[in-house]
Amino acid sequence: MSLLEVKGLRRDYGALRAVDDVSFELEAGTILGFIGPNGAGKSTTMRILATLDTPNAGQVMLDGHSLVDTPDKVRPLIGYMPDRYGTYDDVTVFEFLDFFARAYGLHGRERARRVASVMEFTGLVPLQEKLTSALSKGMKQRVALGRTLLHEPKLLILDEPADGLDPRARIELRELLRALADQGKAVLISSHILTELAEICDTCAIIEQGRLLATGRVADILAQATGTAVAELLVRLFPGEEGEAVWARAERLLLEQPRVKQVAREGDALRVRLEHEGGAAGQWVDESAARVLAALVGAGVPVCAFSHRERNLEDAFMHVTKGRVA
Amino acid sequence: MSALATDTAGTAPREEARRGLLERLGDRLNPLVVKEVRQGLRSRVFWVSFGLMLLSCFILSMVAYVSTREGALSTKGQGFFFGFYVCLAMVHFFIIPYSAYRSLAREREDETWVLLILTGLGPRRILRGKVASFLVQAALYASAVGPFLLFSYYLNGIDLPTILLVLVLGASWLFFLTVVAVCAATLADGRIGRALVHLVLLGSLGMAVMYGLIAAFFLSEQGYRSVSREEGFLIATGACLWAMLSYGWLLFETAAARLSLATENYTWGPRLALTLQLVLTGVLLLGLWLWDAPPAGAASGASVLGCLHLAITGIFVATDVDGQARALRAHTRPWSLLRPGAVRGFRLVVVLMLGWTGLCLGFLSMSAGGRGSDMAHLLGVLAAPAYTLFYLSLPLVVGRLPQSDRLASPAVMRVLFFSLSGLAGALLPLLAVLFDQRVDDPLFNLLNPFVGMGNFNDYNHSLDEPKMNLGLLACVWLVAVLTAFAADRALVERERRAHAAS
Ligand SMILES: Nc1ncnc2c1ncn2[C@@H]1O[C@H](COP(=O)(O)OP(=O)(O)OP(=O)(O)O)[C@@H](O)[C@H]1O
Ligand SMILES: [Mg+2]
Numbered sequence: 016m017s018l019l020e021v022k023g024l025r026r027d028y029g030a031l032r033a034v035d036d037v038s039f040e041l042e043a044g045t046i047l048g049f050i051g052p053n054g055a056g057k058s059t060t061m062r063i064l065a066t067l068d069t070p071n072a073g074q075v076m077l078d079g080h081s082l083v084d085t086p087d088k089v090r091p092l093i094g095y096m097p098d099r100y101g102t103y104d105d106v107t108v109f110e111f112l113d114f115f116a117r118a119y120g121l122h123g124r125e126r127a128r129r130v131a132s133v134m135e136f137t138g139l140v141p142l143q144e145k146l147t148s149a150l151s152k153g154m155k156q157r158v159a160l161g162r163t164l165l166h167e168p169k170l171l172i173l174d175e176p177a178d179g180l181d182p183r184a185r186i187e188l189r190e191l192l193r194a195l196a197d198q199g200k201a202v203l204i205s206s207h208i209l210t211e212l213a214e215i216c217d218t219c220a221i222i223e224q225g226r227l228l229a230t231g232r233v234a235d236i237l238a239q240a241t242g243t244a245v246a247e248l249l250v251r252l253f254p255g256e257e258g259e260a261v262w263a264r265a266e267r268l269l270l271e272q273p274r275v276k277q278v279a280r281e282g283d284a285l286r287v288r289l290e291h292e293g294g295a296a297g298q299w300v301d302e303s304a305a306r307v308l309a310a311l312v313g314a315g316v317p318v319c320a321f322s323h324r325e326r327n328l329e330d331a332f333m334h335v336t337k338g339r340v341a
Numbered sequence: 342m343s344a345l346a347t348d349t350a351g352t353a354p355r356e357e358a359r360r361g362l363l364e365r366l367g368d369r370l371n372p373l374v375v376k377e378v379r380q381g382l383r384s385r386v387f388w389v390s391f392g393l394m395l396l397s398c399f400i401l402s403m404v405a406y407v408s409t410r411e412g413a414l415s416t417k418g419q420g421f422f423f424g425f426y427v428c429l430a431m432v433h434f435f436i437i438p439y440s441a442y443r444s445l446a447r448e449r450e451d452e453t454w455v456l457l458i459l460t461g462l463g464p465r466r467i468l469r470g471k472v473a474s475f476l477v478q479a480a481l482y483a484s485a486v487g488p489f490l491l492f493s494y495y496l497n498g499i500d501l502p503t504i505l506l507v508l509v510l511g512a513s514w515l516f517f518l519t520v521v522a523v524c525a526a527t528l529a530d531g532r533i534g535r536a537l538v539h540l541v542l543l544g545s546l547g548m549a550v551m552y553g554l555i556a557a558f559f560l561s562e563q564g565y566r567s568v569s570r571e572e573g574f575l576i577a578t579g580a581c582l583w584a585m586l587s588y589g590w591l592l593f594e595t596a597a598a599r600l601s602l603a604t605e606n607y608t609w610g611p612r613l614a615l616t617l618q619l620v621l622t623g624v625l626l627l628g629l630w631l632w633d634a635p636p637a638g639a640a641s642g643a644s645v646l647g648c649l650h651l652a653i654t655g656i657f658v659a660t661d662v663d664g665q666a667r668a669l670r671a672h673t674r675p676w677s678l679l680r681p682g683a684v685r686g687f688r689l690v691v692v693l694m695l696g697w698t699g700l701c702l703g704f705l706s707m708s709a710g711g712r713g714s715d716m717a718h719l720l721g722v723l724a725a726p727a728y729t730l731f732y733l734s735l736p737l738v739v740g741r742l743p744q745s746d747r748l749a750s751p752a753v754m755r756v757l758f759f760s761l762s763g764l765a766g767a768l769l770p771l772l773a774v775l776f777d778q779r780v781d782d783p784l785f786n787l788l789n790p791f792v793g794m795g796n797f798n799d800y801n802h803s804l805d806e807p808k809m810n811l812g813l814l815a816c817v818w819l820v821a822v823l824t825a826f827a828a829d830r831a832l833v834e835r836e837r838r839a840h841a842a843s
Contacts, residue, residue: 027842067455069603069666071843084668086604090461101453105383106376117372118460123364162456 016079018043018201019064019170024073026059026225033059034070035225041201043169046192048216049205056225057205058098061174064203065095077170094163098174102147102155109134109143112161119166129165137161137191153184160191171195173204189215246300248287248307251320265316272310274303284320372462373470374477377444381478390436394482397428398489405496418498419561425493426507426557429486433479433515434550438522441475442542445526446535454600464600465610468593471523472516479515502565507557510578514553517585518546524596583625587618591654603681604666608658612679612689615654619647619693623700630707637708641721641798644701648694648725655690655733656758659683660751663832664839683741684832690733691825698726717800717807720814724797727814728790731821732762734828741831749835766791783809787817 017040026034034056041047049057062068064075066086075082077089103111112133116126134140137157142150147158156176163171173192177185192215196202206212212219220230229236250269254261262280269278269287277288287307291299304323311318367375381387405421445468448454457467490508494501522542529538560568568574594610601607626643629635661683665673673680678689701722705715736757740748748754766789773785786792799808 065459066604067459067602069668083604086602086668087461090459093459095456095459097452097455099452101451101456103376103380103453105380110376110379114372114376115456115460117368117375118457118462120461122368126368166460 017041018078019203020076021060021064022074022076024060024063024075025071026056026063026068027071033225034063037073037222037225037227039220039227039230041170041203043201044196044199045217046196046202046204046215048212048219049203049222050207050212050219051205051222053207055222057222058174059225060222061095061172061203061205062097064170065093065172066090067095091166092169093172094166094168094170095172096159096163096174096176098178100156100159102150102158104146104148106147107144108139108147108150108158111147111158112139112165115162116165121165129167133161133164136164136194138187153180153187156180156184156188157191160188164195169200171200171202171204173202175205175207177204177206246289246291246303246323248289248304248321248323249284250287250307250311250318251284253317253319255317257317261316264314265311268310268314268316269307272303272307274299275307371466371470371473373467374474377471377474378477381440381474386436386440387478390432391482391485394428394432395485398425398486401425401428402489402492405492409496416496416498418493418496420498421496422490422493422499422504422507423558423561425486425489426511426561427554429483429490430511430550430553430557432482433511434518434553435546437475437479437482437515438518438546438549439542440478441471441519442522442526442539444475445471445523446539449526450535458600458602464597465593467600468523468596472519475519475523476516479519499561500565503561506565506568507560510560511553511557513582513585514549514556517589518549520589520593522546524592527596527599583622587614587622590614591618595657603662604668606669606680608661608681608686609679612658612686615658616679616689616693619651619697622647623697626704627700630704634708637705637715637718640701640705640708641718641725643704644698644722644725645794645798647697647701648729651690651694651697652729652733655687655694655729656736656755657751658686658690659733659737659832660754661686662751662839663749663835664843667843670840682836683737684829684836687733687737687828687832691730694726694729698722714800714807717798717809720807720809720811721794721798723814724794724809724817727817727821728794730825731788731817732758732765732790734821734824735761737828738824738831741828741835762790765789783813787813788820793817 019041021040022038024034024037025032037056037060039047049060051057059068063070064082066082066089069083073083078092080088082089106114109130112130113126116130121129134143137160139154139157139161142154147155150158160173160176163173177188180188192202192204196217204212204215218230218232219236221228221236250265252261252265262285265285266278266280269275269285274289274291275287276290279286279288289300289303291303300323304321308318308321401421401424405417408417445454448457454467458464462470490504493499494504525538525542529535591611591614594614598607598611661681663683665681669681673682673685678685678692702719705718705722708718736754739761740754740757748757769786769789770780770792773782774780776785778785781792781796783793783796786796797807797809797814800806801808
């Protein structure tokens with residue numbers, strides 16, 4: 016049985032249906048990324064899962080308890096970080112965490128131990144005497160993450176935690192989340208930064224206008240959505256003495272290869288689009304790439320660089336959503 | 342870490358034990374008190390106002406010292422006491438309540454209160470923690486001014502009981518203002534609403550300072566001995582304290598309800614507070630009547646005041662959301678009037694109003710009677726609930742017509758309530774004048790909540806009979822009951838629809 020089971024969730028704001036028949040499951044120890052354009056209903060869903068709001072229809076089971084009917088029972092299992100992680104003026108990092116530990120009903124040694132271990136985990140020990148209001152965004156966000164961990168929840172719900180972080184802070188966040196998942200926590204995270212999510216998440220769910228359009232692994236979503244798997248090759252040429260004629264020759268040669276659907280000139284390189292019927296499975300990309308390279312080199316085309324990439328989450332997102340915003 | 346622990350345990354076991362005790366004490370405290378006091382003592386507002394207050398007290402005492410050295414026998418204590426008290430009052434009646442308001446308002450603006458709610462602290466403990474932490478800060482200020490107040494006693498001209506009376510009443514005023522300010526922070530949601538509450542609060546606190554100072558001046562002028570002999574003063578003070586306590590409690594419960602989630606039984610607190618407030622006030626009044634039966638006019642006065650209170654609180658209770666969260670429905674019975682939902686709120690107010698009317702009828706029968714004007718008082722006691730019922734139901738019927746959603750928002754219905762009763766009060770007399778009748782014509786003003794109520798209480802001494810009669814009263818009641826029935830049906834229908842939709 017999954018830790019979190021969401022079935023047929025619906026939330027209306029007057030005539031606006033912010034969340035419409037959303038269902039998914041989340042296992043312990045996995046990270047699920049929640050992706051969607053602005054106003055898609057990510058925060059609304061997460062607020063419901065954090066017991067801050069009630070759905071108009073649907074059921075959510077967390078660890079065998081109904082989150083809708085017995086919110087008090089499941090609340091201790093949830094760590095929720097809203098998209099605005101508020102901090103207090105005139106409170107140090109230690110005092111902030113200590114306060115929330117008290118609020119969670121932790122006493123004496125146990126509280127000191129928990130606060131210390133959270134500070135250790137999030138790397139806040141050197142900053143513990145600093146005022147929270149004076150911290151950088153990345154550090155504030157760590158304090159907020161630390162706060163959600165104090166009561167050792169089983170499910171973490173993080174609303175756009177990577178928003179506004181610099182690349183380094185994002186990588187650090189990714190490592191923290193990975194470590195949490197390895198500890199057996201289920202993590203639900205929403206984001207706009209798709210490439211980031213692809214690296215963090217085990218599975219992802221794409222939501223638009225309140226509806227879940229696709230769920231599963233990134234590659235599976237792509238295949239599911241298009242029916243054809245797509246990849247891209249980037250071929251750089253060194254024209255040398257042959258001059259401009261080499262481009263036309265290479266292009267013709269490429270289009271003769273199986274699975275090549277499209278070739279476009281981009282500066283001193285050619286972008287080659289490969290398509291493969293019948294899903295994303297298999298190593299067809301590597302196989303095709305090897306064949307294409309062999310053909311080019313065999314025909315004496317001066318290739319100076321060659322790379323390929325599978326289509327990523329961003330492509331999946333662009334394909335699955337159609338830019339409709341509620 | 343463990344090596345360190347054994348080290349300290351070895352060298353200073355007593356130190357350890359004491360810290361353990363302090364820590365256990367700290368654990369028992371409301372977490373918010375610990376946080377707010379830490380935060381408050383670090384804030385600039387605290388140190389600036391603390392410094393200014395001490396400085397002005399110090400200057401005042403220098404002046405007092407110089408002026409008493411010149412005059413041989415001094416009786417200036419009273420004036421200087423008031424001077425010191427002004428310094429304290431500025432902080433206690435303005436800065437403390439205002440900071441308490443800002444503290445919770447920011448918590449809501451920054452949405453940190455959501456995090457607090459999720460910890461399981463509960464809205465009541467959050468509010469209590471806020472109030473308590475600012476009272477602790479107030480106590481710090483008071484302890485700094487305390488020596489100066491005592492010093493004014495040694496200047497002669499004021500006795501200790503008077504000082505104590507002023508301080509105790511001042512403390513209850515501080516407590517009330519802090520509760521009101523904290524609760525006010527929960528009342529508005531949107532930005533405009535917040536700005537409005539902010540402005541109203543600032544104005545009210547300014548007036549509260551004035552009022553507190555005037556009362557303190559009056560008390561210190563009169564002295565404890567002369568005021569304690571006056572029965573009227575005692576009753577008025579008692580009534581004020583009771584009103585502060587019961588309204589403070591009602592507001593506190595309302596604020597807690599506003600901070601609760603829809604899945605909780607959030608109306609239980611405020612509705613219970615309203616019920617108990619009415620019951621206890623009834624008991625207190627009963628005691629007053631048994632002790633010294635007031636004239637029959639007091640019974641109709643009690644009826645009018647009680648119904649006015651119920652009408653104004655009632656329009657807030659009866660404009661709760663339609664229906665309940667699914668988690669609550671299973672345990673809701675037809676008589677669970679304290680549970681969420683507009684229809685139950687409306688019924689609770691009606692039941693309370695009927696109970697209050699019964700009590701007032703009892704008062705009337707206990708009052709010294711036997712005169713012709715008794716009939717007018719009886720009509721007065723019975724008319725007040727009829728008007729209340731009518732004007733409470735009317736906006737509900739208009740706003741919650743089962744088909745329309747446009748006017749159904751609570752704010753609109755509250756505005757409707759005030760504007761409908763205001764319009765009726767102003768237009769019906771005008772109509773009477775237009776038709777060449779007297780302004781307070783009984784028939785034209787039959788549904789006028791102000792003039793009509795006055796008419797029912799009126800006694801025509803020249804004719805030796807009441808101005809109105811039972812037939813007219815029955816008309817008003819008939820209209821009121823029909824409207825109330827329609828309102829009840831409309832609310833039931835809306836609740837059914839709300840439940841069907843989710
Ligand atoms: N309290 C509310 N009252 C009315 N409508 C709301 C409320 N909260 C959200 N909505 C609406 O619900 C829809 C979904 O909002 P939500 O905040 O869940 O989107 P989101 O996916 O989190 O977007 P973003 O990426 O901008 O954070 C939006 O159209 C929004 O306007
Ligand atoms: Mg959002």
